[in-house]
Amino acid sequence: MKLLNQSIKHLSISILAIVTIWAIVFYFNMLNEIKSSIDEGLENYKRLIIQNAQQDSTILTKTYFDESFFAIQQINKQKALSVKDDYSDTVLYMQDADDTEPEAEPVRMLTTAFELNGKYYQLKVANSMVEEDDLVKELLYDIIWLYLSLILGIIFINNFVLKKLWKPFYDFLSQLKKYHLGKTEDLPKTKTKTKEFNDLQNVVTNLLAHTSQIYEHQKQFIENASHELQTPLAIATNKLELLIENGKLQNNQAQTIAEVMGIIERLVRLNKSLLLLTKIENKQFLNNQDVLINTVVKKNSSNLEEIAAFKKVKISVLETANLSTKMDPSLANVIVSNLLRNAIFHNIPNGNVHIEITNDTLKISNTGNNLKLDKNSIFNRFYKPNNASKGTGLGLAIVKAISDTYGFRVSYSYIDTLHCFLIKFPAN
Secondary structure, three states: OOHHHHHHHHHHHHHHHHHHHHHHHHHHHHHHHHHHHHHHHHHHHHHHHHHHHHHOHHHHHOOOOOOOOEEEEEEOHHHHHHOOOEEEEEEEEEOOOOOOOOEEEEEEEEEEEEEEOOEEEEEEEEEEOHHHHHHHHHHHHHHHHHHHHHHHHHHHHHHHHHHHHHHHHHHHHHHHHHOOOOOOOOOOOOOOOOHHHHHHHHHHHHHHHHHHHHHHHHHHHHHHHHHHHHHHHHHHHHHHHHHHHHOOOOHHHHHHHHHHHHHHHHHHHHHHHHHHHHHHHOOOOOOOEEEEHHHHHHHHHHHOHHHHHHOOEEEEEEEOOOOEEEEOHHHHHHHHHHHHHHHHHOOOOOEEEEEEEOOOEEEEEEOOOOOOOOOOOOOOOOOOOOOOOOOOOOHHHHHHHHHHHHOOEEEEEEEOOEEEEEEEOOOO
């Protein structure tokens, strides 16, 4: 949820809580004021009735409620003395002009007692609260409309006033999303008079400038290391080859030199793998384009056909769909080549390598050692299931690094004596 929408949500909830509390307090205060006003009217009505009863005794015989809204009942002295003025809410059945039969209507009633000519009477005086109830309901509707008006006002202010205020922030954020180390030359920048946005821009700009500088130094180091390490290793290999070609060495000496050449060759592979891994993690491969994995698999299967034949390993490919993804073609070749080489070199005589391609997965299964590998460590650098392996221990680590870079999910499983590596590609 965007920041502006979150602000609307929190403001709406806060205003609803405030308006609700205020409405409850206002409702009870208004109700008390209305009842207090009605009670004063009932008190005045009581005095008028008693005064009229002194002049017209027929009033004392009115024992039921009619349009005059009062009733009088003679009581004994003891009961009269115990009666105190009591104001209560009740209902009376009344019939308006548009009513077919009497209906219960809310009223405010005063119950009191008085003495006249030595006799004691109970007086009940009522006043309709229909109009007052309508007033309270109308006020409630007004409060609801007030709340809705406030929310609409906030939405309007949010989208037309605050949105303009936040525009520099969103412009700056959009530039940050498009920024790529080593590729984008200009640092993100936007014009604003808001101090907080300027502070954010300065901090981010300094951080990016520092990161770019470190990135360039690291990139330069990788390039230098690639050149400076490869050259002496190549020279050492050439000199050793010349010694062997000289033919003046004894068998044990030639064997020792061959072992040294093997070590140097492993150092060359290790150097290349480490440099490749560093480049991948630094995201120095930016030539992303649509790559058909089927074609990459066929090419690598063909290239490794002779090695597989020498190892007496049979390669089979099952294609159920065309698998296409957006990535650097060279890294696509690396990820397929490493998995396929791993499946061939860690196989058994007369073993099998089965490749299955679907619309979103690449699965490479191979026969091999009957022991299940540690799936929690297999993608770690320099992990080797046994010390006899002559590999660098970086092949699967490179596969994992490439997968993480492009959001692929790579996993290992051991099913029916087969070691299976599965890459799940995101939907295009």
